Amino acid sequence: MTKRILLAAVAALALPLPALAQGAAHDPAALRDAALKDDFAWEITEGLTTEIGQRLAATEAETRARAWAVKKLTALGFRNVRIETFRMPLWVRGAETAEVVGPSAQKLVLAALGNSGSTGPKGVEADIAFFPTLADLQAAPAEAVKGRIVYIGNTMTPTQDGSQYGYFGGARRAGPNLAASKGAVAVLIRSIGTDHHRNPHTGVTNWAKDVKPIAAAALSLPDADQLERLLRRGPVRLRLLVTPEFKGEAESGNVIAEVPGSDPSAGIIVVGGHLDSWDLGTGAIDDAAGVAITTAAAKRIMDAGQPKRTIRVVWFGAEEVGGFGGAAYAKAHANERHVLAQESDFGADRVWKFEVNLPEGAKPIANRLATVLAPLGISRGRGTAHGGTDVGPIINTGVGVIDLSQSGLRYFDYHHTPDDTLDKIDPEQLRQNVAAWTAMLAVTANAPEDIGPIAKGGGE
């Protein structure tokens, strides 16, 4: 059940913003160039990661983060700033240690995967069953797995479009369930990442309804290398202690802010990122940067004058642990006319391409985007925009989407690790993002074309 908390700022709901001449005020190229000197995005990223730190979904820290967000969005001058809460299952990390037993006795560095089961306080000790890939585990008979600690190798490399995450991430998302179903006592995976530091990459794993969760954790990449070197020498026995807990239902929420448009019939453009983070780092690239970039861009449009369409900024809650915020938003706002929805959730490195999924009549928008984004080093990609976890549910109702794709070459070095901290954000690249989003909003929020539902998605 979604409950809306309406804050003082909502009183401003019906007040119009300063009505400037739109043509001049929203010149996309001028706004884009001004945004290359943006400070709002840095202030938001720095503030949220410093003053709150980690923001695991449904914890007290995420609650503090929502209060921080409301204060910041109100101070920036947005209208209709509010929190929309929802309930969800809470999972929290416990102890996590692993040590090789025997003549090469040594500790390994690991982190439990989100939704991991527990070994219990005494831990488990067992031999490793090694599978280089998820497919090898799939092909293995149960007797090769039963009673063992399964280890899945699976080496991802950096790509600009981050596309390897979908494939290699399978070992994390599906590997533990598969191992448990074959009788493993626990699962370790090589972190789904591309770095060479001793910081493991967490992330959710999924369990089938009839499978009892077992302990599931990721080894840092150097520790995965180390384990594989030991396995090449002979059998390896491991002592493992992983004690996270499921704590039942708890409250999370989305934070919403608006730049009201002059033409309510023209529909709403949703932009945003997610407010929650994993618990290991301070969630700078994932996803303080995303809320910061999209908020800064909306702020720049707002300050230049009222747009035609309403821009709604959403700081989604509980993305990491299962996309609860995006689902709650789509459910709560199913009856509104959304025309576009897009998120920033891939760090803060330079945008290098854009792709669209627009209804027939709105297709000229893409050409105008190409012109205004080109000076930022951004060209049109060969594919179709698909949005992401947070806007997925609303896009699925037939809403158009534009992807501003950031470089993924560094992203999986830090993703879901203790290393996702402010120092990984390059202020110059962050500004390029704000400029791209500002230009995109200047074009789309004022586009004369009707941006109707897209046929493919189904419509409202």
Added chain:
Amino acid sequence: MTKRILLAAVAALALPLPALAQGAAHDPAALRDAALKDDFAWEITEGLTTEIGQRLAATEAETRARAWAVKKLTALGFRNVRIETFRMPLWVRGAETAEVVGPSAQKLVLAALGNSGSTGPKGVEADIAFFPTLADLQAAPAEAVKGRIVYIGNTMTPTQDGSQYGYFGGARRAGPNLAASKGAVAVLIRSIGTDHHRNPHTGVTNWAKDVKPIAAAALSLPDADQLERLLRRGPVRLRLLVTPEFKGEAESGNVIAEVPGSDPSAGIIVVGGHLDSWDLGTGAIDDAAGVAITTAAAKRIMDAGQPKRTIRVVWFGAEEVGGFGGAAYAKAHANERHVLAQESDFGADRVWKFEVNLPEGAKPIANRLATVLAPLGISRGRGTAHGGTDVGPIINTGVGVIDLSQSGLRYFDYHHTPDDTLDKIDPEQLRQNVAAWTAMLAVTANAPEDIGPIAKGGGE
């Protein structure tokens, strides 16, 4: 008291190595070029870091490492392979957590410094007293420190010669003692490092006899940045738990192996590195690489034929925690004629310069070194060689030294952190090191000049 354990290999003490014609066999340029394809150094580095892992001085793991070393050095064909043990104080890490208290509640990542005292099992909670540098702490009145957790900032940057370590390392070596003497309840320092990862840099701190050790730990660099951002916003209160223990005296040891020379009167050349490591990583760059490089070079000389001078390879124990191995070696071998002593203890990146400290009659050696090292991209530096912790005590008795200086631009990214692992070694640069050491040994072990004691140091 130093006790010698003579192993089976010692039976070979008096047997000569195959007597080849030295002139052709030890052509420095030919040996240098062959060493550019060396595999010995990689095998040693990979084996020691994989099969043993961390090797904290005087622990069971360091004992296992000595056994590993004897086996490896014997298998490589060295003569007089033996362990020389000594006793020393043992310090071991306990729990270590820190959390900011209050509205920005969050955990910080830290590691106790070697020789740190304990907060006790209940920890301490206190306000932070911030000092940007050690000099600021020095200048502060005791009332600004008493009852507080002192934090020392102090930002080091990468340099090719690593020279900033001497200056900035002062905050680690002397800061805790100074803070304790002014009444601090605990001390945190910004890690003495140059990276941007959440892996703290440990290392020893020193206490005056009349000062009771307090808890002393290093924050990872992103956590130090975070703490400083919070301190800029106002007072910060911290809860700290650091519980290492001093465990009394325990056994450590040096591992020694030789390439016996044909002319005992020409003196001994000592080369080596240290076998022990900090407990957080697997001690790949610090200092598996050092023992590997020097051993591989000595092996290449040995395999080419008997040199004039004896080359003695020493894998020193207990360097990190106070240079106990180097001191024990100098004491045990004070009556032997050492003519040169040099160590490799600065990682495995390329050697870029060399410097010497040679007695008057041996100075032409430096010119021959310049010629043979130039093709490796190594030129003579402007300074005088000074050796390092392990060979310092023997050098101080009037022994000559040659420094083959590696690039330090990456070294302090990993130094004393969990991140000091095998993947930080570039095999190509490792081979360049072996080539440089091989060429140096080919020149010095067969130099016709007498390499007498150097006047400055005092002599035996």
